[in-house]
Amino acid sequence: MTYLDNAATTFPKPRTVHDAASTFMQTLGANPGRGGHRLAAGASRMVEATRLALARFVNAGSTPERVVFAHNGTDALNMAIKGLVHAWHRDGRTHVVPHVVTSVLEHNSVSRPLEQLAADGVIALTRVDCDADGYLSPGVVAAAMTPATRLVALTHCSNVLGTVQPIAEIGAKVRERGGDAVFLVDAAQTIGVEPIDVEAAQVDVLAFPGHKALMGYPGTGGLYVAPRVELAPWREGGTGGDSKHPVQPGEYPHRLEGGTHNTIGIASLKAGLGFIAATGLDAIRQHETRLVSRLLDGLAAVPGVTIHGPRTAQRRVATVAFSVKGYASQDVGAILDTSFDIAVRPGLHCAPYCHQAIGTYPDGAVRASLGYFTTDADVDALADAIAQVAAAS
Amino acid sequence: MFGGIGPEGQRRLGQAHVVCLGCGALGSVAANTLARAGIGRLTIVDRDVVEESNLQRQVLFDEDDVRDALPKAVAAERRLRRVNSQIDVRGLVADAHHANIEALIAGADLVIDGADNFETRFLLNDACVKHGIPWIYGACIGSYGLSMVVIPGETPCLRCVVEGAPPPGLTPTCDTSGVIGPVVNMIASIQCAEALKLLTGQAHLVNRDMVTVDVWDARVQRMKVHALRDLGACPCCSHRRFEHLAAEHASQTTTLCGRNSVQISFPDDHTIDFDAVSARLAAVGRVQRNAFLLRCAIDTYDVTVFRDGRAIVEGTREPSVARSVYAKYIGI
Numbered sequence: 222m223t224y225l226d227n228a229a230t231t232f233p234k235p236r237t238v239h240d241a242a243s244t245f246m247q248t249l250g251a252n253p254g255r256g257g258h259r260l261a262a263g264a265s266r267m268v269e270a271t272r273l274a275l276a277r278f279v280n281a282g283s284t285p286e287r288v289v290f291a292h293n294g295t296d297a298l299n300m301a302i303k304g305l306v307h308a309w310h311r312d313g314r315t316h317v318v319p320h321v322v323t324s325v326l327e328h329n330s331v332s333r334p335l336e337q338l339a340a341d342g343v344i345a346l347t348r349v350d351c352d353a354d355g356y357l358s359p360g361v362v363a364a365a366m367t368p369a370t371r372l373v374a375l376t377h378c379s380n381v382l383g384t385v386q387p388i389a390e391i392g393a394k395v396r397e398r399g400g401d402a403v404f405l406v407d408a409a410q411t412i413g414v415e416p417i418d419v420e421a422a423q424v425d426v427l428a429f430p431g432h433k434a435l436m437g438y439p440g441t442g443g444l445y446v447a448p449r450v451e452l453a454p455w456r457e458g459g460t461g462g463d464s465k466h467p468v469q470p471g472e473y474p475h476r477l478e479g480g481t482h483n484t485i486g487i488a489s490l491k492a493g494l495g496f497i498a499a500t501g502l503d504a505i506r507q508h509e510t511r512l513v514s515r516l517l518d519g520l521a522a523v524p525g526v527t528i529h530g531p532r533t534a535q536r537r538v539a540t541v542a543f544s545v546k547g548y549a550s551q552d553v554g555a556i557l558d559t560s561f562d563i564a565v566r567p568g569l570h571c572a573p574y575c576h577q578a579i580g581t582y583p584d585g586a587v588r589a590s591l592g593y594f595t596t597d598a599d600v601d602a603l604a605d606a607i608a609q610v611a612a613a614s
Numbered sequence: 615m616f617g618g619i620g621p622e623g624q625r626r627l628g629q630a631h632v633v634c635l636g637c638g639a640l641g642s643v644a645a646n647t648l649a650r651a652g653i654g655r656l657t658i659v660d661r662d663v664v665e666e667s668n669l670q671r672q673v674l675f676d677e678d679d680v681r682d683a684l685p686k687a688v689a690a691e692r693r694l695r696r697v698n699s700q701i702d703v704r705g706l707v708a709d710a711h712h713a714n715i716e717a718l719i720a721g722a723d724l725v726i727d728g729a730d731n732f733e734t735r736f737l738l739n740d741a742c743v744k745h746g747i748p749w750i751y752g753a754c755i756g757s758y759g760l761s762m763v764v765i766p767g768e769t770p771c772l773r774c775v776v777e778g779a780p781p782p783g784l785t786p787t788c789d790t791s792g793v794i795g796p797v798v799n800m801i802a803s804i805q806c807a808e809a810l811k812l813l814t815g816q817a818h819l820v821n822r823d824m825v826t827v828d829v830w831d832a833r834v835q836r837m838k839v840h841a842l843r844d845l846g847a848c849p850c851c852s853h854r855r856f857e858h859l860a861a862e863h864a865s866q867t868t869t870l871c872g873r874n875s876v877q878i879s880f881p882d883d884h885t886i887d888f889d890a891v892s893a894r895l896a897a898v899g900r901v902q903r904n905a906f907l908l909r910c911a912i913d914t915y916d917v918t919v920f921r922d923g924r925a926i927v928e929g930t931r932e933p934s935v936a937r938s939v940y941a942k943y944i945g946i
Contacts, residue, residue: 551870551877551926552918556906559920569871584873613904 227592241492254461271491280418289477291442294430295330307453320369325574355382363394378410382530383540392423436493441486509539519604525611539591547614561606623814631655641728642674643802660686661709709934725749731941732779739772740856757830759801770843773850781884782923789942790894867933876936879924
């Protein structure tokens with residue numbers, strides 16, 4: 222099987238990730254922070270070491286406690302969006318309906334919570350467009366902000382087109398224009414491939430999954446919350462210490478981490494971060510850039526193939542959306558699976574507004590997403606298969 | 615009164631609960647016969663709507679039902695209530711699957727197989743063996759049909775006789791290859807005769823062989839199957855491993871985002887014979903194909919079949935409709 226669906230989750234994972242998860246469960250599998258015994262303390266150390274590594278990874282190393290674990294990217298985004306709304310209600314500044322700016326490039330994990338809040342009258346929502354290649358303009362985002370704007374929620378990278386957004390420029394504009402507006406970035410498609418610096422980009426809240434390019438297990442994710450941001454807990458419960466508190470404690474990370482941690486997942490995530498450190502983020506990015514360039518060239522040479530989004534390998538991750546003349550996207554996906562043993566993702570990719578923007582709604586497109594373990598041969602196999610499929614149309 | 619049943623037998627029939635799983639050709643003949651025989655409670659389960667092409671063999675339905683697009687379970691219930699107002703007839707519009715099959719047959723004294731696919735039959739076999747409910751297998755195609763009684767703990771079960779469901783797209787279906795009324799009536803009648811023996815407490819009279827009938831050749835045969843049970847190797851009735859109930863071999867359906875379509879796929883590796891499938895489908899619609907897929911417009915659906923047997927049924931968002939279209943035209 223040629224696996225080209227790394228935007229959904231990376232596969233395979235490094236061997237060290239499985240070893241770390243297995244070793245943890247066989248040697249330290251206790252509940253971190255619950256009880257002072259040796260195993261619980263060991264589990265806590267592992268969790269806190271992972272938290273610190275994550276914080277440093279996004280340049281928030283001076284406040285590791287502001288990185289909290291989530292169960293996936295969607296969970297982190299819900300913690301952020303609903304936590305902000307709840308905090309606004311607590312601070313009483315909701316006499317003017319809070320305004321939120323988002324974009325057409327968002328995944329449903331951003332769009333759906335925001336759409337529901339808008340439908341419930343809790344927020345007013347503005348969705349900004351992208352340009353023809355799938356990039357957001359900092360100026361357009363800033364222009365959409367109003368005095369009532371309290372949140373700008375944007376993806377770092379389209380999960381359909383692979384276009385990496387200029388978050389530092391957007392972050393600067395948001396801060397300049399918005400005062401206390403929170404800049405929330407969904408880093409699902411970039412963390413582990415693209416460098417992320419929450420300080421430099423002025424990102425207030427960063428949500429990310431642990432199971433994509435970070436190479437951790439499914440069921441992992443995280444949320445960075447800048448000290449200037451007030452976020453109410455969305456999930457309340459046991460935190461180990463402070464049991465006498467009638468409500469969720471105010472200190473991070475406990476404030477947002479009710480319930481037992483996914484320790485096996487966090488152990489895997491720690492090893493994933495270790496793999497990235499050992500390999501080098503630059504080396505990972507260069508590998509993917511080289512491969513996506515090869516794929517774009519291969520697909521562009523096939524008559525009947527339309528590549529959506531930019532044709533160049535710059536300012537993008539190794540995700541390519543395309544269509545093949547004469548076939549629905551789902552048909553191409555099924556053919557690649559059944560006749561060529563290649564796994565891709567057809568359809569709308571949980572990003573309907575993006576497909577509307579690029580004119581591929583409602584059929585969607587075929588998405589091939591490469592990863593660090595993808596090879597030249599994998600890319601060539603896809604291009605060759607698509608050439609055969611297009612010719613048979 | 616027929617001596618084989620007698621007043622006591624008739625009283626027992628009036629207290630019996632029979633489930634007809636599937637109400638197509640076999641199911642409608644069987645439900646009709648059993649309602650008239652005075653089965654006290656008859657539950658008819660079917661997922662489909664009456665179509666014109668059904669009328670040639672599905673004796674409970676008429677042109678009004680087609681016009682009103684009535685679910686078969688509803689049409690059957692209405693008809694049979696007029697046939698016999700003294701019994702309790704209930705039609706359930708439902709697609710039998712691993713999650714609901716046990717509830718569908720709960721409390722039944724016997725189940726009549728009127729399914730149009732092997733996947734459902736293996737599921738029924740698991741559920742009936744698990745709960746000790748006798749069921750009567752029946753199937754027809756063309757002028758040929760067969761039947762076998764399964765009494766859990768006494769006779770071979772379906773998995774003793776057939777190890778597993780045939781791969782998708784391999785078996786001809788009534789909707790592509792045709793079936794004639796006489797064989798349907800014969801097989802359903804054999805199923806009902808055996809049912810009457812079981813329900814009147816005369817299990818010793820039940821025919822424990824598999825019966826095959828070809829009405830065109832006027833040939834009826836009995837095949838001994840009882841030795842198969844004694845092998846003790848059946849995962850279902852010897853080892854009580856209910857793999858079909860556990861959905862280990864179940865087809866999966868996914869409603870595809872963006873399109874008005876459902877994908878149906880299978881867990882085991884198969885390679886479908888495009889030649890055979892397209893030859894059969896040519897009888898019902900125009901077939902287009904290349905090396906990778908085969909498309910056919912059937913009724914209001916566009917069906918695209920891929921090499922491993924998976925298919926995308928466009929024209930519905932309902933998994934049960936897609937499963938039904940697949941069972942009727944591709945075959946599982």
